[in-house]
Amino acid sequence: GQNIDQPTEMTATEGAIVQINCTYQTSGFNGLFWYQQHAGEAPTFLSYNVLDGLEEKGRFSSFLSRSKGYSYLLLKELQMKDSASYLCAVMDSNYQLIWGAGTKLIIKP
Amino acid sequence: NAGVTQTPKFRVLKTGQSMTLLCAQDMNHEYMYWYRQDPGMGLRLIHYSVGEGTTAKGEVPDGYNVSRLKKQNFLLGLESAAPSQTSVYFCASGLTGEVSPQHFGDGTRLSIL
Numbered sequence: 370g371q372n373i374d375q376p377t378e379m380t381a382t383e384g385a386i387v388q389i390n391c392t393y394q395t396s397g398f399n400g401l402f403w404y405q406q407h408a409g410e411a412p413t414f415l416s417y418n419v420l421d422g423l424e425e426k427g428r429f430s431s432f433l434s435r436s437k438g439y440s441y442l443l444l445k446e447l448q449m450k451d452s453a454s455y456l457c458a459v460m461d462s463n464y465q466l467i468w469g470a471g472t473k474l475i476i477k478p
Numbered sequence: 479n480a481g482v483t484q485t486p487k488f489r490v491l492k493t494g495q496s497m498t499l500l501c502a503q504d505m506n507h508e509y510m511y512w513y514r515q516d517p518g519m520g521l522r523l524i525h526y527s528v529g530e531g532t533t534a535k536g537e538v539p540d541g542y543n544v545s546r547l548k549k550q551n552f553l554l555g556l557e558s559a560a561p562s563q564t565s566v567y568f569c570a571s572g573l574t575g576e577v578s579p580q581h582f583g584d585g586t587r588l589s590i591l
Contacts, residue, residue, distance in 0.1 A: 373520060400577055411482075411568060411582035412521075419577065456520070464576055465536070468520030 371395045373469035375457050380475045381447055389442045389455050389472045397462025403431050403442045404456040406471065412456055415442070444474075452476045480504050484569050484583035491559045491590050499554040499586050501569030509572040510552040511536075511580060512544060514565040521568065527552055559590045 372394045381387040393401070400419040404412040418424055418433035418440060430443040442455055454471040461467055485500045503510065508529050513521040523536030527546040541563060543555045552571075556563060566587050570580040 402579060411584050413582070414579035417577065417579060458521075460576075465523060465526075466521075466580065468522070470518055470520045 371459075371461065371467045373457055373459060373467055375455075375469040375472045377470070378473045378475065380477060381444075383447055383449060383476055383478050385447050386443065386445050387447060387474065389444070389457075389474065391440045391442070391457035391469060393438050393440070393457070393459045393467075393469075395459045395461045395467055398435060399460040399462070399464055401431075401433055401440050402458045402460070402466065403429075403440075404458065406454045406456055408453070415455075447476050449476050449478070482569055482571055482581050482583035484567075484586050486586060487584065488587045489589070491556075491588065493559060493561060493590060495559050496555070496557050497559065498556075499567055499569075499588075501552045501554070501583060502550055503552075503569075503571040503581070504550065505571060505573075505581065506549070507571035507573050507581070508549075509574065509580075510546065511570040511572070512542070512552065512554045513568045513570065514538065514563075515568060515585075516565050524554065524567075561590045564588060564590045 375391045403415040406412040416431040423432045428445045433440045456471045457469040458466040482503045511526040512524040525544040530549040533544045545553045569583040572580045
């Protein structure tokens, strides 16, 4: 079967760095997406990886290792507004997104 | 630019009632999707459409029907609502079905009593 695993919840301190991991087993791979979802709101696109390596976008970076079925989202200089759920999704061989259950990130002052 | 708009935002139904959720996008996207989001689970694809006049089943299509009569609109219907369909429903659209990100509406919170 297809499976996306990410931690249920993480806590970090304002101004610090946090890494959210995602491991996957899917039928085919056409890219990995990270989305942010604030409570009660819609998911919004953060980043996309299709090749191995690190993609950097301001305070957010995303890493992919296809051979290990592994990705992480790195958030630097954490701000209170970063408190949200972070969703990992893999595009499978049918170009459909398979979603993880999300990681709820709690930022403490 | 409105993006993806869903109506209604909230609804309470009784078991056996029917209703239609509306989704409209103004980005000229070809692909549109309906997902449901339940606590502790990832988003699950109900149905999707690759263009006007086309629809296809996703992971959890039973109990739902869809129509895409116009490119900008994607309708999700519940013919006979069941408590198991209590969920948050999200509509999304994408420029293509491949590497383009999906853009989501604000969701419809549906409770079936």
